Amino acid sequence: MKFLLEFAQPGGLLKKYSVKARDFVKAGEGSIQIQRLLKFIGFDAGLIRRISICAYEAEMNVVMHGGDGELRLLVDPKKIILEVADNGRGIADIELALQEGYTTALPEHREMGFGAGMGLPNIKKNADSLEIHSENGQGAHLTIGFEVQTS
Amino acid sequence: MPESDLAAKPIRYVQINESLCNGCVLCMKACPTKAIRIRDGKARIEGVCIDCCECIRVCPRAAIQAITSGSLDLTEKDNVIVSPSTVLYSQFGEDILPNDVLLGLKRMGFGYIHDQSYTSEIFNLAVELYIKENRDKPDAPLPFISPVCPVVVSLIAYKFQSLLSHIPPLVTPREIVAREGKLRLAARHGLDAEAFKVVHITPCPSKMICMNESILQKHSYLDAAIGINSIYEELRNNIQDVEEDIVLHHSGGIGLSWGMSGGEISGVDLNCLAVSGLRETIRYLEKIEMGLLGDIDYIEFRACTEGCLGGPFTVMDKYQGKRHIQKLVRMFGVERRVKYGYVKKLYDKGWFFTNKRPSLQRELTQPSPSDIARGIERQNRIEDILRLLPRKECGACGCPDCATFAEDVADGRVSIQDCVFRQDQKKK
Numbered sequence: 256m257k258f259l260l261e262f263a264q265p266g267g268l269l270k271k272y273s274v275k276a277r278d279f280v281k282a283g284e285g286s287i288q289i290q291r292l293l294k295f296i297g298f299d300a301g302l303i304r305r306i307s308i309c310a311y312e313a314e315m316n317v318v319m320h321g322g323d324g325e326l327r328l329l330v331d332p333k334k335i336i337l338e339v340a341d342n343g344r345g346i347a348d349i350e351l352a353l354q355e356g357y358t359t360a361l362p363e364h365r366e367m368g369f370g371a372g373m374g375l376p377n378i379k380k381n382a383d384s385l386e387i388h389s390e391n392g393q394g395a396h397l398t399i400g401f402e403v404q405t406s
Numbered sequence: 407m408p409e410s411d412l413a414a415k416p417i418r419y420v421q422i423n424e425s426l427c428n429g430c431v432l433c434m435k436a437c438p439t440k441a442i443r444i445r446d447g448k449a450r451i452e453g454v455c456i457d458c459c460e461c462i463r464v465c466p467r468a469a470i471q472a473i474t475s476g477s478l479d480l481t482e483k484d485n486v487i488v489s490p491s492t493v494l495y496s497q498f499g500e501d502i503l504p505n506d507v508l509l510g511l512k513r514m515g516f517g518y519i520h521d522q523s524y525t526s527e528i529f530n531l532a533v534e535l536y537i538k539e540n541r542d543k544p545d546a547p548l549p550f551i552s553p554v555c556p557v558v559v560s561l562i563a564y565k566f567q568s569l570l571s572h573i574p575p576l577v578t579p580r581e582i583v584a585r586e587g588k589l590r591l592a593a594r595h596g597l598d599a600e601a602f603k604v605v606h607i608t609p610c611p612s613k614m615i616c617m618n619e620s621i622l623q624k625h626s627y628l629d630a631a632i633g634i635n636s637i638y639e640e641l642r643n644n645i646q647d648v649e650e651d652i653v654l655h656h657s658g659g660i661g662l663s664w665g666m667s668g669g670e671i672s673g674v675d676l677n678c679l680a681v682s683g684l685r686e687t688i689r690y691l692e693k694i695e696m697g698l699l700g701d702i703d704y705i706e707f708r709a710c711t712e713g714c715l716g717g718p719f720t721v722m723d724k725y726q727g728k729r730h731i732q733k734l735v736r737m738f739g740v741e742r743r744v745k746y747g748y749v750k751k752l753y754d755k756g757w758f759f760t761n762k763r764p765s766l767q768r769e770l771t772q773p774s775p776s777d778i779a780r781g782i783e784r785q786n787r788i789e790d791i792l793r794l795l796p797r798k799e800c801g802a803c804g805c806p807d808c809a810t811f812a813e814d815v816a817d818g819r820v821s822i823q824d825c826v827f828r829q830d831q832k833k834k
Binding site: 266267283286287290292294296297301303304307308310311330332333377381403405 | 565566567568692693695696697698773774775777778779781782783784785786
């Protein structure tokens with residue numbers, strides 16, 4: 256797994272949360288930590304909500320389709336970047352994966368209520384920017400960006 | 407939201423009696439908002455208190471109390487409308503029926519007795535109407551969240567503001583009873599509505615809070631709230647040998663089940679979920695904030711485990727109370743006793759709607775760049791301090807856990823030398 260985010264600039268903050276493949280008991284824990292942290296720092300509630308939705312969708316994608324992975328969160332007064340990478344099987348067709356309702360989830364995922372094919376579309380809808388890199392068999396890499404609006 | 411904003415809440419309904427407090431850590435550990443610290447050997451509420459009363463429950467010395475009642479003088483009860491929570495019906499054992507309890511209140515001298523369980527059934531239909539009207543709109547805030555539990559409403563207003571829009575702008579049954587009671591009596595006697603006072607008999611102190619600090623409406627029609635435990639003896643004596651045949655109770659089993667978790671939604675014909683207990687509630691609110699549970703129409707949250715039956719002012723154990731309610735439900739049946747057409751007419755007249763969008767009294771503004779920069783800088787400092795701490799979460803420093811201690815050190819409220827493990831290191 257390669258990450259763009261290694262250090263925070265002065266005045267910024269970098270956090271790392273590991274995600275384990277197929278661990279549905281702990282799934283979502285990283286996103287909850289991210290949500291609590293952003294609330295604690297004092298960001299606008301609407302922005303926190305958008306970020307937590309994206310973090311959760313991305314985290315669940317890793318749990319379901321990825322191998323082990325990591326969420327990295329860069330917090331800066333002007334922007335927030337969420338980077339997600341895993342060593343799983345990757346995304347075969349990114350265009351297709353961005354379509355609502357398209358899913359490669361297994362039947363057991365659907366039994367648990369996941370796999371509606373809304374993961375990446377939901378991230379795209381809630382993020383200010385989204386970059387996806389994936390080569391089949393070599394994991395997926397997402398960079399999700401948010402602008403911080405201040406009064 | 408920065409801690410300084412949270413602390414701006416004016417009145418405290420939960421109070422600590424310092425002469426009884428021995429400075430143990432139980433309340434501090436139980437507090438879900440980490441509002442309590444032990445300073446100079448006594449517990450103090452320093453952060454935002456949402457009046458959930460977890461601390462009252464765990465205190466072994468009864469050093470923490472909640473204020474109720476208000477300034478209403480109850481020696482003159484002629485013009486007083488009393489409206490008990492449906493939990494009251496579960497507090498007296500199997501042979502006492504709701505009507506006996508209401509007649510007992512009448513014997514105590516209250517001028518007017520208004521049953522809440524029937525209004526609760528009407529409210530169920532209003533919720534159904536509102537949700538069916540709104541759930542298919544684009545960006546409908548699903549799931550809708552019940553406005554009934556004031557602790558949950560407070561929790562959302564202070565810690566989950568993005569979910570305020572999930573609360574339907576509907577007036578709660580206890581407020582409807584109070585409003586209609588006053589207005590009808592005023593019309594009948596040709597008096598001003600304020601000539602009549604409404605007392606709510608409550609299983610929890612939070613009813614007192616929402617009267618004064620209204621998040622959901624501009625002002626409350628309730629004048630006072632008294633705990634079930636504070637009138638229990640007198641009421642029980644008045645219930646014995648009641649032989650009047652006045653009917654004051656009209657609801658079926660649905661209205662009676664409101665006191666227990668799942669009771670509110672039992673009368674709502676939608677895709678509903680009931681969650682009780684504060685920790686579970688927080689967990690679920692976090693999930694909703696992450697965009698989950700959008701397939702559910704309506705969630706009944708109750709801060710107390712098992713619902714209002716678990717309130718701190720109840721006399722009967724919550725599971726025994728639940729047994730009594732379940733028996734009443736079997737006795738009165740679960741069919742609806744309210745007519746759809748009647749409720750629809752009231753709904754269209756605006757009878758159920760609040761006069762305010764759910765919000766705190768002060769508007770929360772967007773953070774300024776310097777606030778955020780300071781917040782990030784503070785978080786970095788907190789994490790640096792946290793790395794120096796043992797993470798034993800012992801609470802001996804007077805803070806609920808190491809993370810909170812690190813916050814207090816970062817803010818200069820305490821010194822890092824207050825950590826007992828760091829003192830030990832020094833000695834070695």
